[in-house]
Structures are given as structure tokens and as C-alpha cells.
Amino acid sequence: MALISASTILTSLCLFHITLAYFFYTNPHTIADQALVYVLGEATGMPQTQHFSTPSPTASFLAVILFFVGLSDLITLSMPQEIWLVHYWGSQAPARIILFGALTLFTYLTAPPSTSVRLYPAAYGTASGSEGLRNRVFFVFSLLEFISWFWAWVTLREETAAFTARKRRRSGSIVRERS
Numbered sequence: 001m002a003l004i005s006a007s008t009i010l011t012s013l014c015l016f017h018i019t020l021a022y023f024f025y026t027n028p029h030t031i032a033d034q035a036l037v038y039v040l041g042e043a044t045g046m047p048q049t050q051h052f053s054t055p056s057p058t059a060s061f062l063a064v065i066l067f068f069v070g071l072s073d074l075i076t077l078s079m080p081q082e083i084w085l086v087h088y089w090g091s092q093a094p095a096r097i098i099l100f101g102a103l104t105l106f107t108y109l110t111a112p113p114s115t116s117v118r119l120y121p122a123a124y125g126t127a128s129g130s131e132g133l134r135n136r137v138f139f140v141f142s143l144l145e146f147i148s149w150f151w152a153w154v155t156l157r158e159e160t161a162a163f164t165a166r167k168r169r170r171s172g173s174i175v176r177e178r179s
Contacts, residue, residue: 006155010077010089013148017070020141025063028052032137040143041136046111049135082167086160093153100146106130107139 023031031037032052041048052059076084111134132138 004155006085006089006152006159007077009148009152009155010073013152014070014074014077016148017066017073021063021065021067021070024059024066026055028055028059034140037136037140040140044108044111044136044139046107046136046139047134049137051132051135052137081163085156085163089152089156090160093149093156096149097146097153100142100149103133103142104139104146107133107135107142110134111139 020031029052032049040046076088079088110130
């Protein structure tokens with residue numbers, strides 16, 4: 001059994017999203033100035049972004065999206081355990097792992113060249129919407145989401161196996177009592 005339950009991990013992720021929403025709405029500069037963002041950004045050669053220096057319509061939109069995702073995921077945890085454990089998060093966690101893993105790789109591999117050595121040449125400077133994703137704030141967010149969802153998925157798999165075993169034992173004991 002895991003040290004921290006899947007419910008606790010998922011609740012923490014939901015509250016993390018709601019907290020990020022608050023900071024993106026009120027003062028996005030506090031997120032860009034975090035030590036983890038700075039250290040991982042410097043270690044990977046990610047550029048800084050000036051888009052989070054003051055509240056903007058884009059940061060407010062992001063705040064609303066993060067708040068909605070955090071709140072809806074938190075409401076999902078109030079459903080019966082079989083629904084959220086087996087059916088909902090059993091498919092959501094792997095999908096989010098794939099999404100955030102791909103976004104993390106995309107951000108790292110296409111970031112503008114810096115003093116660090118890259119395996120692939122970066123195509124930075126093209127006029128596309130993806131340029132806004134090539135910064136240290138987005139890289140750290142997607143990396144933390146990837147790691148967190150992987151941890152949640154592993155814990156969910158363990159708890160789902162234990163839940164189905166308990167359910168089988170209960171249904172087997174009910175059948176024996178009727179006979």
C-alpha cells in the first residue's frame with residue numbers, strides 16, 4: 001500500500017491548481033519568481049518570460065481555466081469511490097501523463113538555443129502560438145504536472161487493485177452466505 005493515498009494526491013493536485021489560479025489572477029510575477037522555476041529554468045537553459053510581470057488578460061484566462069479544472073477535479077473526488085477510483089481517474093491519469101509528458105518534451109526540445117547543449121536544433125523565432133510555451137514557467141508547470149500525475153497514476157493502480165480484490169471478496173462472501 002502506498003504511503004500517501006490517491007485521494008490525498010488528487011486533492012493536493014486540485015488545491016495546487018486552485019492556488020495557481022489565484023496567483024495567476026492576482027500577481028503572476030510571484031510564480032515566475034519562484035526558486036524552483038529559476039533553478040530548473042537555468043539548469044535546462046529555458047528563457048525567462050516577461051509575460052508574467054503584471055496581470056494580463058492571458059494570465060486571467062489561465063487563472064479561470066486552472067480554477068475550473070481544480071474545482072471540477074475536486075468535485076469528482078466527492079463521488080462514490082468506485083466511480084472516481086476505477087472509472088474516472090483510471091482513464092484520466094494516463095491521458096494527463098501523456099499530455100504533460102509531450103508538452104514537457106516539446107518545450108525542452110524546441111526552446112531557443114542557449115549555452116547548454118541540445119540534442120536537436122531549435123526552430124525558435126517562427127511566428128507561431130507555440131512560442132509562448134517555450135519558457136521556464138511553462139516548462140516547470142508541465143514537468144511538475146507530469147511527475148505528479150505519474151505518481152497519482154501509480155498509486156491509483158495499486159488502490160484500484162486493492163479495491164477490486166475487496167469487492168470480489170465481499171461478493172464471494174455474500175454468495176456463500178446465500179447458499
